[in-house]
Amino acid sequence: MRYLKYILPILLITFLTISCSKSGLSPTAKPIDTDALIHQISFNAPSQFVATSVTGSKLTMIYYENVSLLIPANGLNLSYALHLEEDFSSAALKSFDYTTVDQSGDVTFDWVDDNLNNVTAKTIKDTVINAAKWSKITVQRPFTFSKTYTDNKSAVSVQDSVLNLKSDKISFSSYVYFTKTYPASTTSVGVYYVKSD
Secondary structure (H helix, E strand, O other): OOOHHHHHHHHHHHHHHHHHHHHOOOOOOOOOOHHHHHOOOEEEOOOEEEEEEEEOOEEEEEEEEEEEEEEEHHHHHOOOEEEEEEEOOOOHHHHOEEEEEOOOOOEEEOOOOOEHHHOOOEEEEEEEEOOEEEEEEEEEEEEEEEEEOOOHHHHHHHHHHHHOOOOOEEEEEEEEEOOOEOOOEEEEEEEEEEEOO
8 A cells, every 4th residue: 555655647648648648739739820821931943044144344134033922811911021131141132232112113222122011023822732722922023233344354253153143042030010020931042154145
């Protein structure tokens, strides 16, 4: 009988453990955060392309951004802003200044609006994936990178070196703001340089 005080707690713990494992539950299991799930973003980003040209001593590289974001339709409806940010730090583009055109038609220097509410160069389409309603937001806009060199030969030399790059990457980050900032989703894709002149 003196061992009974040890056996009963062990039997109780064993019973609880077996019950939890049979029901598929765990004492430490966390409930699914459906709020975070409907604000989770997936990317559909193909390889990106940059068209290069030289005029006189100026090298111009036009990057044609082409990226799609997928978000549950409820998540898009329950959002104040959907943000998209580009990271050029793993590409030759990082060494150049760029210009873009904002929603008002004004040219901006080394800045692009990451709030897609303000971006007109996008399309939004509804789609169904695994019986769930999603919104597909496709952003297509040009960034014009350029630099002026001392002479034509120097500009052409830099263009040639850029055209030979095969491992450059552009990274994207996207997140939703709706009463709070939700965790960002990220992806990285290859960028290829082509000669347009």
